[in-house]
Amino acid sequence: MYLTVYLLLLAPALLAAAGPRLARHLAPAAAARALAAVLAVAATATVWGLTVLAAGGLGRTGEVLAYTRPDPSALAAADPVPRTLGALAAVLLACGLARLTRTVWRRRREVRALAAVRALPAAGDLVVIADDHPDAYALPGRPGRIVVSSGMLRALPAAEHSVLLAHERAHLAHRHHRYAALGQASSALNPLLRNLADHLAFALERWADEEAAAQVASRPMVARSLARAALAGAAGHRGGPTTALALLRHKVTARVQALQGARPESRWAAAVPAAVLATATTLALTDAAAALDRLLDVLHP
Structure with a gap:
């Protein structure tokens, strides 16, 4: 494989x-959008780099070579990936996909658990739940809901209720x-x-x-509202579901400080x-794709 394949992992x-x-x-x-783009590129580079290395290394195993019978000189030119490196790449790729599967499964489980909350009677997009613990979060879906505890409304x-609703509606709208x-x-x-x-999670809250x-x-009213809500919910804060965007989940002190500035x-x-x-x-992704295509041509029986 060409050097660009290895650069994908860096x-x-x-x-x-x-x-x-x-x-x-x-x-x-702007930061949230830029960070999301960077994350998408980095994650794609991870998966594709490991895939290409795994294919290059595992393509040199005896079983594959016995079946495909490639030209040795063409294989050497297209694929200088050691077998051990290919096996390591395959293991790392499998671990990443396993973590991704677990993350997706956890999110789907939370979405199903929150279906009952979405079905509660609502005043427009607002659902008030009887809970003394101050909490508020945006619940995406169809329809989207803003879930606020009675404890948060009292706090x-x-x-300042309009601040709370505007914050959560921004999560849903965007x-x-x-x-x-x-x-x-x-x-x-x-x-x-x-x-x-x-950093992306923080940018979304900001x-x-x-x-x-x-x-x-x-801005001062939003800072006061956020600080007041954080103080009220400081004791025994439960965090809320990860599929929902909660008001008090992420770096409240830093957000209050940012709101006190321009x-x-x-x-x-x-x-x-x-x-x-x-x-x-x-560009490296494109070149790695071409390298993999050449390898597959050589291995084609």
Whole structure:
């Protein structure tokens, strides 16, 4: 295989290192979109790089060679991957796919468990559940629901209920659950991407915070509401389902601090390193696909 095949396995680590710069220097909405794109490229590079290496290495096993009977010189030119490296790549790929399967199964189980909540009587898109513990989350689906506990409504002044609803409606309107699912899937396929997925989760909450601030025309009010809700829910916070986007799940202190400053603006120059790496990775993916196609031609019986 060509050197680009091996570079595909290095690309996720490089993208994971460059990604946090996007979160620091882009506005939350732009950061979330950019981080999601980087995660998608990195996860694809992981799967495709391991697939190509596994095919290249396992294609040299005795059983395969006995069946395909390739020309030795053509095989050597198309596939210098050692068998042991191919076997290792196959094991790593299988582990990643197993983690992905477990993640998907867990999400599907939570979706089924939350079906009863979605079916509760609603005032528009709002479902209020009788629970003294302060909690609120956006429940995606058809129809989407905003689930708020009675304890959360009591914890916030009536004037701040609009902040809560605006935050959760932003999650639903921009389909943030899809971004979150991408982050979970990518980090399942490659544990090196977990930190990047965490930055994406934070950017999604900041995006919803900024949308709420625009809706109520008051960043200080959103900061106060978030801090008040966090203090009320600090004792015994349960976290909520991972398929839902919960108000209090992610780095509340950092979000409150961000809301106390000016509305963030994107500095796009900071995105250049990640963009260059993502472009180079995409080119490497194309070249690796061509290398695999050549190998399959040689192995074709």
